[in-house]
Every structure is written in C-alpha cells, then in structure tokens.
Amino acid sequence: MSGPVHAFLAGHGRDGAGRLLADVLAFDDARIEGVHDFIQWCFPLREASRAVPGAPVLTPTEADAIRIDPAAIDGLRGATARMARFYEATDGWLRPYDHNHLRITRILTALRDLIGQDAAQEFFELVMKRVQAAGSPVNPDSLTYWKRTLR
Template sequence: MSHHTTPLIDFYRGEATDHQGRYIDAIWALSPFWLEHTHDYIQWLFPIPEVGRFNGFAPPLTVIERDAFKDDSALRERQRTSLDVMLSFLGLARDGFTITAQPGLNMREHIWLKAGGHNHLRISRMIRSLAHCHQQALALALQEAVVRIGSEQGIVSDASIQYWLSAHQ
C-alpha cells in the first residue's frame, strides 16, 4: 500500500480535517437538513480534478490522490461510505453495485427529482469523482440510477440528464 499524503488523503483517512475543521466521520453523521443547506463539504467527499470558481477552499483531485485511491482499497471503501451517506440523503439506497429508490422517495422531500438545482451539480460531481477515484462500476451504477429514477419518478430536466450521462468521462 502506498503512503502518499496530501490534505485530501489525510482527510479521507480521518487523520485531518477539511478547511472548516470537520473530520470526515463528523460529516457522515450530519442531518439531511445540514447536507442540503451546507455547500462546502461535497468537494471534499467527492473530489474532482477541476477547481470551481466558488470552491477554491477544496483541494482538486490530482494524480497523487488518484494513485492513492487506486492503490488503497480502504480509501475506496471510505468513499463508498460517503456515497451511501449522499444516497440516503437523495432517497436512494445501494446494495453492492445496484442503486435503487428507497420506498419513501418523493419530490416534496427529495428535491433533486425536480427540474434542476444544486443537487444536480452534486450528483454530476459524485459520478465524476467515483470514476476518477477508480470506482468506475459505481460511477456507472449511480449514473444509471439517477437517469432512470429521475426520468420515471421526477421531472428532471434534459440538461441535467445530459450532464449525468457525460459525467463519468
């Protein structure tokens, strides 16, 4: 196992905090309300190579982190925990590589089923991050689930569906 260390890897291993002093386990335990209304944690849970205009506080995913995720199954497992936290927030559930709607999924409580919004960007980031962190099968499972469920049970815009379909590149 490689022992690369960067702020992102240390955060993911639970050995360091994000820019707000939060440990990953604390973020995993937060309420759906907090997850909805706080906008600076998803960049740490699901890093991507690009740095957004508004998220300069979060480290981008570099070759160093990608190699660490490739070499360290424990890091990939911890990212699967992050995925499960966000799936639960979105009204979804995972069994291995199968992602399905929870019985209570509805547009009132799970606003990602509506046409647009910041949760659509979060979902794109999650797909892209999983693919970049050597979890391609999970990236494709998430992509398939949100496209299917967003079309069947929601009124997700075509634009969002196209983003999700291209996110795993």
C-alpha cells in the same frame, strides 16, 4: 498520506472546516442539503470548484494514493452511500434546476476517476431510478452531463 484529501477520505484528516469524514457522514439530510463545502472533500476532482473557492483540487499523485489505499476507498464508498441515502430519501432535488444536479455530476466524476466505471454506473442508476419515479422532472442538460460523465 499523500495530501489533505487523501487523509480526509482515509478518516485521518480534516476538511477545510475542521471536520473529519465521520462528522460529514453523520450529517442529517437538512445539513447535507444546506452545507455546501463538504462535497468537494468527499468527491474530489482535478479541477477547481466554481462554487466553493479554496476547495481542494485533486492532484494526480493524490488520486493515485487514494486509488491504492483501502481506507480512502472505504471512505469514498461511505460518502457515496450517504449521498445515495440522501437522494433516495429527499425530493427537493427532483425539479428542473437544483444545485444537487451539479453535486451528482461531481459524484459521478469522482467515482469514475477514483473507484471505476462500475461504481459511477451504479450511482447513476440509483439517481435515474428516482428521477424516473418522480416523472423525470430534471432538466435534459443535467441528464446529458450525467450520461457523458459515464463515458
């Protein structure tokens, strides 16, 4: 493993709270909503988290290692599927401002950078389907960030 995020996504390493990816994927929706230090491990970015100090920052070497490791890609896809289920099953994020809007931006960015544009586009379409079905309650700035992430 090239680093801690890679090991976590591949299912062998633990996040900053000592959890395996399998532990996080088993969270119920209330824990997904209420726990704020897992998303940075499941969807790592090249920039530091402003919400969770000390969260991992994805290095270019680690990103390359994740991209070529089928186990890490499977882990990332598993995390994506779990978050998709959360956004499909819950409505609390369907309001003008919510911390989940930042999570969605993070997810789209990580998918684009680590799996590819198609994976990010697919997640975006799932989220937008829910937004539109709810009468488009999400603020325009969040929607703009999400669309920009796809470019």
